[in-house]
Amino acid sequence: MRPTDRWRLVLGRYADGRLPAAQHPDGLRYEAALDYLYGREYAGRGGRADDGTDGSDRDLSPGSLDPSAPSIVDWLGEVRELFPRETVETIERHALDRYGLTELVSDPEVLARIEPSEALLKTLLSLKGHLDPTVLGEVRRIVRAVVDDLRRRLENEVRQALTGRLSQHRHSPLAVTANFDPRGTIRANLRHWDADSQRLIVERPLFFQRDTRRIPWEVVLLVDQSGSMVGSVIHSAVMAGILAGLPAYRLRLVVFDTSVVDLTDLAGDPVELLMTVQLGGGTDIAQAVTYAEQIIENPARAVVVLVSDFCEGGPPSHLVAAVRRLVEARVTTIGLASLDGTAHPVYDKRMAQDLADVGMPVSALTPGRLAEWLAEVTAR
Template sequence: MRPTDRWRLVLGRYADQRLPAPADADGARYERALDYLYGREYAGRGGRPDGAAEEREVTAGSLDPSAPSIVEWLGEVRELFPRETVETIERHALDRYGLTELVSDPEVLACIEPSEELLKTLLSLKGRLAPAVLSQVRRIIRTVVEDLRRRLETEVRQAFTGRLSQHRHSPLPVAKNFDPRGTIRANLRHWDPERRQLVVERPLFFQRNARRIPWEVVLLVDQSGSMVGSVIHSAVMAGILAGLPSYRLRLVVFDTSVVDLSDVAADPVEMLMSVQLGGGTDIAQAVNYAGQILDNPARAVVVLVSDFCEGGPPSELVAAVRRLVEARVTAIGLASLDGSAHPHYDKQMAGRLADVGMSIGALSPGQLAEWLAEVTAR
């Protein structure tokens, strides 16, 4: 693509009078595909489409074309642009231009590339989605969750199943447990000086220390709208932890009500289909519930995933956390559980909770697993 063609894509319809026409038909296709969406930027600002001498009446960005036209446009975008660009365009269509029809028509949803950003939008709108699209919503949730789980499961399980033993070896030939130095020492007698090669007759593999975790873990997840990314990662994390042996997980979501989803903790898709984002927040009620369901507080961990924006009296939340800590419960508050580098949360409230003994942080699922592994190794 010529530099002038790239500038045409940047400038949009106003490039016609200043720059030469696209070099080929594909250049025109790129322009039409982008103008379908980003041309709304000019209309929203009262611009003059096509360089007209007088402004014509324009309306705010919306999906005026029929659903089949949207499907054709999505198909064109996916054919022309790489996947990362497609996801950006779809995200702009939803977030910047409010084209919510993209997530309300089954045919359109079937054409959209599943992504974490799309899933966040679907969860935010879930209370308003028509029944006709729920099967597509479930498909998108499953695709995103499986991708996240593949990326996270190895590091999470490794954190919980123990570190490699540097002193004992295992008869099981697992590649990631290979002991290169031990293997060389054990096979030095098979060194061939003429060929300058070491013949390995007996490779050695470290034995992984199996560690039982007879701890209770309660994962309290805030359903407020700002926590949607953390809700997704909490669901995946719960699904992984629920599959670990000798480990008891309780999954609880809350707003102004508390809902125990422990029965579906092993199924992130069902968990995400059950949440209702938005509404008020009563964190103290959720913390009190966590304290009531613990069998052995001294060997229990409560993980509160929240932005700490308490809707009720702050003193009640502080008192609830203090009671957990005094009962010897290990408590951690996470402002983010999705790898966000700059989570938004109530720092003053988080500071008050830290003062009564709750650890506060923003962790990825893998980092949370490492933290839990250290706590439960005591």
């Protein structure tokens, strides 16, 4: 970003007419995102409003419904997309503490009118520590609606990948449409070809048998609950709920910041899990990996999935050493820089490379792709 673009952000609306137009392709988005919040400062001090008036006819006092509740959801999403984590935290703190915007998501009647969405859920989880207890019932309703929708969309895909892969060599007497073997069926029924009608008469359809894993694998899901990971936390909760219901896996669910909390008891209830997590704070990934090392019973049949942005708050060498110990103990590991529907992560690439160098590959996966990966590594 050019110096003049930076000055436009500093000066806000007073840059118009004094500085050249923003050269950065997202310059106008940056300016609009900051003006949405800090433009209130001008009006509050008698500055000029956007329409050229002195702002006295507009109610921009903290807690008003101008702008409307849905726009603050869009605005917070825009801020998270445009700015780095430290800047987002500062902007959100100003919005909460200086301008009182939490009132827009602290009114039960307002929340009751808003359509549940993943974007709204992210906002509510980010602000959960500041919400009035009177809205928690509506918050829980929104959490459940979004979780149920995500689970409906993901469960079939995930379960199909994890409950057993099709065996290309064995057939089953069970007629399951998803397991139909078209080529084998044609070969087995060629003798029933009717030359006159040019049709193949299928007397014996064939269906693949699914491989099943009789000895459960240990899956330890370590989820970073820092503020930047809110999307991944939501999808991790849904993924944990699905995994908890599969007999082929024995799930341990752990969330962490600078503390480590084992939430395995809540793994089967994504709604309660999301109402429990506390987003924000520092990050001690090494401590979480060390905890996983301590609870694993059979390293050769264990998988550790680390969901994080890999912005380690402690000494990086401690994290690298902890991961190396897991790998040397024959634990299968993977680091996920994103576990949501977009798989477009922002993470510490240098830390991720250091972990990859000692045997923990780092990637960005959707829940469906994670399920496929789990099926691959546990199919032995």
